[in-house]
Amino acid sequence: MIVGEQKPIPEIMKTIEPYKKLLILGCGTCVKTCFAGGEDEVATLASALRLACKQQDKEIQIQEVTVERQCENEFIKEAANAVKENEAVLSLACGAGVQAIVRLFPKSPVLPGINTTFIGIQESHGVFIEECQGCGNCGLATFGGICPVTRCSKKLLNGPCGGSKDGKCEVSKDIDCAWQLIIDRLKTLGQLDNLKKYIPPKNWRTSISGGPRKLIREDHII
């Protein structure tokens, strides 16, 4: 999923400052799962903002709507009336969701209410961890299914640096050394020989380095 985290209230208060009628638009997919932008978070944030505005004698009307997915026009359209009735949209979707709203409603100011952090999973309840950078050229087969591009702090492809200690990364004791994980896993799979191979420089053209990406599926173009 795409993991996000709600922005601090003072920062949100600053961005909504010019508006008296605000729509908080939630998204019922990824950001709901990571407790950042689903229906519950929309309600909580709306209450918090109403209270904060009251304390500052700021007049505001807040409408709350959550759509199934903010990155798909089909769902966004359900919120079309609400968008038009308000002066601005505070979107609790990921950056893609925010920009999908922007594309559909060119005249409405759209403000981000969350920081999109990464593509990841929920490791344990309430703990989210990054697993993928969307590099566009997946090498997981070589690395026993553990991504060094994402999970090694130095993106090393040819083995661990000298900073791997007791399974932890030199950057922080809270970070597992991806290479320790890869080696352990390849040992289990009996594929340790994978690691003797020289991995040539990565082709980053498929990543964001190659410029903003576009995927064209001819078979789906109508």
Next chain:
Amino acid sequence: MSQSISKLHQILSTGEFAVTSECGPPRGANKNVILKKAELLKGKVHAVNVTDNQTAIVRMSSISACIHLLNTGLEPVMQMVVRDRNRIALQSDILGAYSHGIRNILCLSGDHQTFGSQPDALNVFDIDSMNLIRTVKDMRDEGKDMSGFALDDPPRMFIGAAANPFADPFDYRVIRLGKKINAGADFIQTQCIYNIDRFKAWMHMAQEEGLTEKVYILGGVTPLKSAAMAKYMKNKVAGMDVPDALIQRMSSVPKEKASEEGINICIETIQQLREIKGVHGVHIMAIEWEEKVAEIVRGAGLIK
């Protein structure tokens, strides 16, 4: 490589026990800092490593500090990390370095930028240290850059790499050494050795794999200044293995004698290293303590 590429290469290929040291460039543009360190090291060592923004702190560039050393007649080993430059910049700087007469390079990953003074920086890591080794080798042996373009006057560098026998996973460390040799490493400088038993175990594994025949290994040593430094190295410095016995030994002498004891330990370590088959030299990293290198070299009976 029938002809020697550098003085360091020549020393190692003739079987002489090589001695290298280190020079950290200043946090400023004052070249006199380099010249002063050069003065302390001249005639004491065969070559001097010049660090590349070590611990991710902005310093005078390795390449320019190397040039200052060359001008004093010292042979530099240019350290190059892949943290700050992409493949285009790395190759370009290798060409530039060679054009100035730099003949040794040490290919490294580099300390993560979060350790340094500017942790907000974006890192690069376009290629890894293994790829850098191969790149320098291909430039030298094939005469080509990474795109396959035939270079006009290809740089011929004596290629070094680092190895840390003390990092985990231990049994992978020798595989990684083998990979570095296959990628093109001619010499290896190791992380500081305090745990000589673990170093011996690593060397033994390397020997069994036939690796010590394929590469020159220089054991790394860093003299301890105090018991506090020993503890700091053990607990705070990534990839360091300082046995408790050593910390106790440093603590057991009066404070004013601690640095002397540190030098003694360093000299003893060098003497032990000389006895290990497959060790071709020593790399003395006297961090901001260059004035002690001469004493260590003399004490260990290295260069007359």
